[in-house]
Every structure is written in structure tokens, then in C-alpha cells.
Amino acid sequence: MKQYRVTKYDPHSRNGDGAYVPDEWTGFDDIGRTFGGTVLTQAEYDRVEEAYVRTALQMLEANGVHSVVLRGVEDNAGFGSGKLTISDGHKIRVRDMVPYMRAILREHFWGRLEGDHAFVHFGWDYYMYVGVPEACPEFVVDEARGRGVFIEPFVSPYHPEEQEGEPVGPADAVPRRPKTVVGPQHS
Numbered sequence: 624m625k626q627y628r629v630t631k632y633d634p635h636s637r638n639g640d641g642a643y644v645p646d647e648w649t650g651f652d653d654i655g656r657t658f659g660g661t662v663l664t665q666a667e668y669d670r671v672e673e674a675y676v677r678t679a680l681q682m683l684e685a686n687g688v689h690s691v692v693l694r695g696v697e698d699n700a701g702f703g704s705g706k707l708t709i710s711d712g713h714k715i716r717v718r719d720m721v722p723y724m725r726a727i728l729r730e731h732f733w734g735r736l737e738g739d740h741a742f743v744h745f746g747w748d749y750y751m752y753v754g755v756p757e758a759c760p761e762f763v764v765d766e767a768r769g770r771g772v773f774i775e776p777f778v779s780p781y782h783p784e785e786q787e788g789e790p791v792g793p794a795d796a797v798p799r800r801p802k803t804v805v806g807p808q809h810s
Contacts, residue, residue: 628777674770752779
């Protein structure tokens with residue numbers, strides 16, 4: 624399986640330790656706040672969220688993935704009592720994943736979307752990880768970059784398997800939702 628980190632964070636803006644340096648928004652709740660002198664608007668948030676969703680779907684579809692299962696659900700606020708079925712083991716067709724991805728990105732609930740040979744994981748600070756059976760095609764990488772999203776080879780901290788022979792570690796050794804260092808505190 625090939626694993627990737629998919630984010631809005633330009634890899635050229637990371638320091639030597641891999642931390643993203645610029646002041647940047649990290650979630651839905653940041654709408655209306657100022658970062659780097661610019662207010663995050665609903666429209667800009669929606670544009671970036673759409674870029675993430677389209678990129679993940681494109682990566683899965685390019686690899687012939689048709690469905691995933693919702694795993695590791697954390698729904699403490701009861702979001703699942705609404706329009707979506709939020710339960711461990713719920714099977715979701717790739718074409719029906721959009722509302723699930725949006726809800727997870729907006730932190731309404733949390734869970735991993737996993738198939739036999741693919742996954743979409745979400746972390747803190749608007750990080751997304753995608754695993755697919757084959758290398759991500761260049762046209763997908765190029766189209767994502769055109770949307771302002773960067774696809775980088777990276778082992779998901781939520782996937783306790785091996786990538787290219789490098790063990791990630793047992794599931795209980797990996798934090799479920801690690802906090803990633805992203806720039807200075809926002810205003």
C-alpha cells in the first residue's frame with residue numbers, strides 16, 4: 624500500500640523538523656479569525672474543504688476503490704443521530720463518502736474510512752492521510768496542486784501497518800489523534 628499525507632500546507636514552508644512554519648488556520652472553527660493578515664472566510668474554507676474531498680475521491684477512484692468502512696468512530700456530540708449513519712463497521716460507497724469527509728473535516732465526529740487496500744484518515748490541524756494500493760498517478764498530484772493541495776509520501780499515524788518495510792508500530796503505540804505542530808498561535 625502507498626500512503627500519503629494530503630494537506631493545504633506547502634512542503635516548502637516546513638522547517639528542518641518538518642513543522643509547518645507560517646501562521647495558518649487549522650479547522651472549521653477558525654472561520655472569521657485572522658491568519659497572516661487575512662481573515663478566513665466561509666467561502667475560502669469551503670474551497671479548501673472541497674479540494675480535500677475531491678483529491679481523496681480522485682485518489683481512491685484512480686486506484687479502483689469502490690467502498691470503505693467507517694472505523695474507530697468517536698461521536699461524543701451525537702452527530703450520528705442526524706442524516707448520516709455514524710457507526711463502527713458502516714460500509715460507505717466511495718461516491719457516497721462526501722458528507723462523511725466533510726463532517727469529519729469539520730470535527731462533527733471522528734472516524735477512519737478504511738477499505739481492504741485503501742483508507743482515508745483525518746488528523747488534527749486539517750491533516751488528511753490517504754492510502755491506496757498503487758502509487759498516486761501524476762495527473763492526480765498535479766490536479767491536487769492546482770487546487771492548492773499537496774500530496775506527499777507519508778505513513779499515516781493512524782494506520783498500524785508497514786510502508787515499504789518500515790514498521791509504524793502496533794496500533795496501541797500510535798496516538799489516535801496526534802496533535803501536529805502548525806505555525807504560531809492564531810489571533
